[in-house]
Amino acid sequence: MRALDLLDRHEARWQAATRHPFLEGVREGTLPDEAFEAWLVQDYLFVLDGLGFQSRLIPRAPRTDQALIAGGLVALEGELSWFEDKAKERELDLEAPRHPTNAAYREFLIGLETEPYPAAITALWAIERAYLEAWTSARPGHPDYREFVEHWTTPDFAGYVSGLEGAADAALEGASGDERERAEETFLTVARLERDFWEMALSSEGGA
Ligand code: HMH
Numbered sequence: 001m002r003a004l005d006l007l008d009r010h011e012a013r014w015q016a017a018t019r020h021p022f023l024e025g026v027r028e029g030t031l032p033d034e035a036f037e038a039w040l041v042q043d044y045l046f047v048l049d050g051l052g053f054q055s056r057l058i059p060r061a062p063r064t065d066q067a068l069i070a071g072g073l074v075a076l077e078g079e080l081s082w083f084e085d086k087a088k089e090r091e092l093d094l095e096a097p098r099h100p101t102n103a104a105y106r107e108f109l110i111g112l113e114t115e116p117y118p119a120a121i122t123a124l125w126a127i128e129r130a131y132l133e134a135w136t137s138a139r140p141g142h143p144d145y146r147e148f149v150e151h152w153t154t155p156d157f158a159g160y161v162s163g164l165e166g167a168a169d170a171a172l173e174g175a176s177g178d179e180r181e182r183a184e185e186t187f188l189t190v191a192r193l194e195r196d197f198w199e200m201a202l203s204s205e206g207g208a
Contacts, residue, residue, distance in 0.1 A: 001180050003125055003168040006187045017194035018133040022202045026135075026149065029142030036145065037092055038204030042102045042197070044083040044094050050127070051076050053109040057120055065121065065167045072128075072160060082151075101200040105193045112186065118171035119182035125164035126190040132161050134194070 007014050022039070025031030054073045058066055087094050098106060112120045131152045141149030151157075172183060 001172050001184075003122060003165045003172065006122070006126070006184060009184075010188060010191060013188065013191045013195075017130050017191040019137055020134070020195070020198035020202070022198040023134055023138040025202075026138040026141055026145045029144055031142075031145070034204055035202050037090060038099075039197075039201035040083065040086060040090070041092055041094055041096050042099055042200065044080065044087065045096070045098050046102055046105060046197075047076055047079055047083065049106045049109050051080070053112060054124065056113055057124065060117060061121070061167075062117075062171075064170070068160075068163045068167060069124075072124075072164075075160070099200050099204075101193070101196045105197065108189055108193060115182055115186060116175070116179040118168070118175040118179045119186045121164070121171050122168045122183040123186040123190055125161070125168040126187050127194075128157075128161050128164055130190065130194040132158060134198075 022031065022035065025035065051073065054069055054076060058069050058073070061069055084094065112123055115123075135149050135152035138145070138149050139153060140146060168183075172180060175183065
């Protein structure tokens with residue numbers, strides 16, 4: 001099994017994770033402000049949680065993957081500053097509580113610590129690939145949101161996602177049947193949580 005096989009096998013669920021009315025709203029400029037603001041605040045908190053997950057993954061990754069994951073970690077830290085700037089421009093408070101959907105995603109990330117490495121790296125690949133595809137579907141993006149679309153569709157980011165795919169493929173290649181099953185399970189959980197994340201944002205009514 002290779003990472004890309006998971007996309008084929010679970011095409012409908014992957015579509016639901018990466019195509020969403022939220023993203024159409026970003027493309028067309030029809031998104032309610034509250035939805036975008038709720039997404040922005042919650043995604044900042046998600047990236048903070050991602051920083052924890054990714055830093056815990058480095059010591060147990062094979063040597064060949066450590067530079068890739070550490071590079072991703074540094075990019076996430078920079079992304080937090082970027083989110084802080086974007087929140088300031090919109091006068092948003094980033095010290096909000098996590099929405100239950102985001103709290104569930106956080107628990108999943110924490111749980112990945114006890115999953116076999118092939119499952120954890122497959123999850124990381126799926127998380128990043130989901131954003132690459134989702135924001136690509138919103139291209140070029142309404143001018144109000146264009147910088148967000150550009151942020152997750154750069155060649156650099158696409159290159160990072162390819163690197164993660166290679167790491168996931170290598171880990172799956174050497175994985176046991178049980179480990180592959182765990183990887184498929186974490187992939188499906190990422191797909192569900194990504195879809196829920198868009199739903200969360202779109203159903204937010206003010207006071208994000
Ligand atoms: C919900 N999924 C979500 N937020 C993100 N920032 C990414 C993936 C990409 O890191």
